[in-house]
Amino acid sequence: MSGPPVLVLENLAAHAGAFRLEISLTARRWPMVLLGPSGAGKTLLMRLLAGLEIPDAGKMEFAGESWFDDSLGNGARRPPAFRATPRRSIGYCLQDPLLFPHLSVLENVAYPLRNLRPGIGAEECRRRAREELERWGAAHLAGSEVHGLSGGEKGRVALARAFVRRPDLLLLDEPLAALDPPSREELSAAMRRILSEDPRPVIWVTHDRGEALSFGESLVVLLGGKVAQTGSADEVFRHPASVEVAGFVGVGTLLHGLVQAREAGVMRLRCGPLTLRAVGPLAPGTPIVAAIRSEEVELLLPSGAAAGDDGRPGAGPRPAGARPEGGPLSSARNEIAAVVTSVRPLGLTCLVEIDAGVPLTASVTRAAVEELGLAPGRSVRARFKAVAIEVNPEEPWSRTKGLPVHS
Amino acid sequence: MPLGPLLLSLQVAGLSTLLVLVLGLPLARWLAWHHGPWARLVESLVTAPLVLPPVVCGYGLLLLFAPRGPLGAPLERFFGARVIFHWTGAVLAAAVVAFPLLVRTARAALESVPRGYLEAAATCGSTPGRAFLDVHLPLALPGIAAGAVLAFARGLGEFGATVIVAGNIPGKTQTLPLAMYEALMAGDARGAGQMALLVLGLAVPLLFLADRFQRRALGRDRTALLP
Numbered sequence: 001m002s003g004p005p006v007l008v009l010e011n012l013a014a015h016a017g018a019f020r021l022e023i024s025l026t027a028r029r030w031p032m033v034l035l036g037p038s039g040a041g042k043t044l045l046m047r048l049l050a051g052l053e054i055p056d057a058g059k060m061e062f063a064g065e066s067w068f069d070d071s072l073g074n075g076a077r078r079p080p081a082f083r084a085t086p087r088r089s090i091g092y093c094l095q096d097p098l099l100f101p102h103l104s105v106l107e108n109v110a111y112p113l114r115n116l117r118p119g120i121g122a123e124e125c126r127r128r129a130r131e132e133l134e135r136w137g138a139a140h141l142a143g144s145e146v147h148g149l150s151g152g153e154k155g156r157v158a159l160a161r162a163f164v165r166r167p168d169l170l171l172l173d174e175p176l177a178a179l180d181p182p183s184r185e186e187l188s189a190a191m192r193r194i195l196s197e198d199p200r201p202v203i204w205v206t207h208d209r210g211e212a213l214s215f216g217e218s219l220v221v222l223l224g225g226k227v228a229q230t231g232s233a234d235e236v237f238r239h240p241a242s243v244e245v246a247g248f249v250g251v252g253t254l255l256h257g258l259v260q261a262r263e264a265g266v267m268r269l270r271c272g273p274l275t276l277r278a279v280g281p282l283a284p285g286t287p288i289v290a291a292i293r294s295e296e297v298e299l300l301l302p303s304g305a306a307a308g309d310d311g312r313p314g315a316g317p318r319p320a321g322a323r324p325e326g327g328p329l330s331s332a333r334n335e336i337a338a339v340v341t342s343v344r345p346l347g348l349t350c351l352v353e354i355d356a357g358v359p360l361t362a363s364v365t366r367a368a369v370e371e372l373g374l375a376p377g378r379s380v381r382a383r384f385k386a387v388a389i390e391v392n393p394e395e396p397w398s399r400t401k402g403l404p405v406h407s
Numbered sequence: 408m409p410l411g412p413l414l415l416s417l418q419v420a421g422l423s424t425l426l427v428l429v430l431g432l433p434l435a436r437w438l439a440w441h442h443g444p445w446a447r448l449v450e451s452l453v454t455a456p457l458v459l460p461p462v463v464c465g466y467g468l469l470l471l472f473a474p475r476g477p478l479g480a481p482l483e484r485f486f487g488a489r490v491i492f493h494w495t496g497a498v499l500a501a502a503v504v505a506f507p508l509l510v511r512t513a514r515a516a517l518e519s520v521p522r523g524y525l526e527a528a529a530t531c532g533s534t535p536g537r538a539f540l541d542v543h544l545p546l547a548l549p550g551i552a553a554g555a556v557l558a559f560a561r562g563l564g565e566f567g568a569t570v571i572v573a574g575n576i577p578g579k580t581q582t583l584p585l586a587m588y589e590a591l592m593a594g595d596a597r598g599a600g601q602m603a604l605l606v607l608g609l610a611v612p613l614l615f616l617a618d619r620f621q622r623r624a625l626g627r628d629r630t631a632l633l634p
Contacts, residue, residue, distance in 0.1 A: 051529075052529070084534075086532045096523060098527040101546065102542075111531050115532030162530075171530075
């Protein structure tokens with residue numbers, strides 16, 4: 001085998017009532033995040049992948065194994081080849097943990113192991129189940145009854161049950177969505193740790209933009225039953241393929257960096273040559289992904305530069321929080337000098353890409369583009385508030401897209 | 408106190424309940440998954456003994472299992488077994504009459520198990536058969552137990568079909584209801600009254616038990632719907 005397993009969907013069609021799903025997709029970068037608003041067909045797609053629904057047409061293949069194929073027999077009246085759920089090596093976890101209420105926690109986690117072929121003994125099943133619970137920090141629950149567990153504990157056990165077989169493909173359909181924020185953070189951290197220790201293909205469904213941007217190695221945006229865009233989080237966030245994608249995902253910049261210091265809830269972030277201020281609880285030294293929506297970035301002309309003046313940028317990025325010479329005092333904590341690299345219309349506004357040592361995008365009205373004379377080569381200052389930066393810890397598996405990390 | 412008829416009644420009701428479980432559970436499962444016109448037709452046929460006079464059921468069985476009947480002849484030729492005017496005939500009669508009680512209760516119990524659990528079992532690698540035994544059946548067990556208790560109680564009181572298929576042979580096929588009928592006809596009101604109290608004393612706790620099972624099934628379902 002060379003490289004990670006590949007999932008291929010070819011004109012895969014399915015329906016649920018009047019809703020139609022039609023998808024072509026090749027996924028080879030894991031984990032893959034499936035992002036879309038509710039009603040986009042995310043759950044239907046997951047059920048198709050799990051074999052809980054039978055597609056109407058098309059092809060589905062994972063790791064060279066055909067899971068569904070309607071072209072077999074080439075037009076002959078033969079039923080399409082369909083690999084049933086028990087014969088797919090998958091782990092499936094939903095928002096509803098669906099633990100078997102008549103089994104104890106340990107028996108729940110051991111249950112998938114009983115179906116392994118060739119079989120392993122009951123004793124070995126229990127041992128592995130106990131080990132798996134330990135990985136999820138739930139060893140103490142082994143003997144408990146299911147109905148006494150809290151939501152967070154149920155989530156842990158459900159994930160342990162999905163992971164225990166070490167399946168070739170993990171299908172996680174918003175497994176954390178029903179949890180309260182603290183147990184959600186905890187569980188998400190446990191999952192990230194486990195996936196970095198033991199990487200395996202995961203498809204993670206979410207409608208949470210922040211989760212998607214920080215978690216996925218690749219991102220698939222699903223809108224109205226169709227794939228609207230695929231790519232890395234950076235690509236999708238920076239260059240949405242359509243106004244619809246931009247409307248849902250947002251447009252902006254992802255910066256990779258490091259928390260340098262934290263003081264009174266304000267973090268000093270080092271992202272390449274930039275030093276930014278953001279609000280958040282992360283400890284110094286944490287690698288981060290900072291998302292800055294283009295709507296939050298305000299562009300101004302450097303002091304002294306009149307419209308049409310083609311000045312060069314000043315002495316590089318300014319220390320954060322400083323105010324431009326002679327400019328009015330501002331509450332925005334971040335202000336940096338930059339040069340416009342491109343201006344392109346997107347819907348009713350324009351996306352202005354600027355180079356501030358790292359590329360940034362700003363979304364401004366067409367009138368503002370004309371008034372400020374924004375065109376490639378123009379010197380500007382970009383300003384945004386500390387609260388406008390969304391900071392998420394960077395995943396261990398994402399490659400260093402930013403600068404070499406140093407503290 | 409006639410102990411013979413009581414013991415025979417318990418034996419007949421117990422065996423007929425077993426027979427009904429073995430034949431009824433697969434049918435209940437099929438009915439729980441299928442809702443087309445064929446399933447409705449089958450369900451109507453199965454339910455018929457509930458509303459037909461038991462005498463009609465008994466007559467039907469008599470036609471089928473008579474020594475020259477379509478089922479009775481091969482039974483006698485290959486197994487040397489005779490059902491008519493034999494206590495096994497009473498088992499058969501009780502089974503036919505109790506069958507709809509179990510099938511309908513078990514079908515409702517199986518249908519009430521959220522499909523998500525069965526899908527979870529499938530994604531854990533279980534074939535449909537395994538998922539039925541490991542998850543579906545245990546989760547529906549309280550409802551199925553309620554159905555089995557009802558079937559047992561119905562078998563205990565069976566009269567009309569039994570008297571036609573098995574006859575009323577004291578010491579051989581005379582169950583408690585038959586003995587009661589005979590006592591009344593013979594003017595033994597005291598004996599009949601004793602037996603009536605006995606039947607009542609058995610039936611009421613059984614119904615109480617069935618009710619308990621059914622309540623437990625409902626309670627479990629309610630908690631299962633909570634996240």
